[in-house]
Amino acid sequence: MKIKLLAIGKTDNKNLIKLIDEYQNRLKHYIKFELEIIPDIKNVKNLSEIQQKEKEGELILSKLQNTDQLVLLDDKGKHFTSIEFSNYLQKKMNSGLKQLVLVIGGPYGFSDAVYQKSTGKISLSKMTFSHQMIRLFIVEQLYRGFTILKNEPYHHE
Secondary structure (H helix, E strand, C coil), rough: CCEEEEEEECCCCCCHHHHHHHHHHHHCCCEEEEEECCCCCCHHHHHHHHHHHHHHHHHHHCCCCCCCCEEEEEEEEEECCCCHHHHHHHHHHHCCEEEEEEECEEEEEHHHHHHHHHEEEEEECCCCCCCHHHHHHHHHHHHHHHHCCCCCCCCCC
């Protein structure tokens, strides 16, 4: 299985970029992983929230293959402990899934079309975080999940 993380807009914070890169490199020991950045929509001040979500949604959907399973990182999604998340990853791998695509949406969330195409939603917290920070959190949690599956000493209960 391969995991692809799609995110809207670039990260400007060099410290966050460095940490995200560090966890991406660690993840390579466990699974094929790709972070793909979808460029910000231009002239958003001329668009309504719905129009912006629809344009972002079209870009997200254009990045998918027919066999991909789309899971949204959404504040209304399912909450996992790190161990539950590792078990979720194991089930996805056991299912024979070719590629799991996790998506961090834009500032207003996802379009209806993206919600319809998705097979699930995951929430990382009840709190709100910047989209840039969510990238770090999910890449770290993926790494943590694989260390749990391998019984490696990264995670402590």
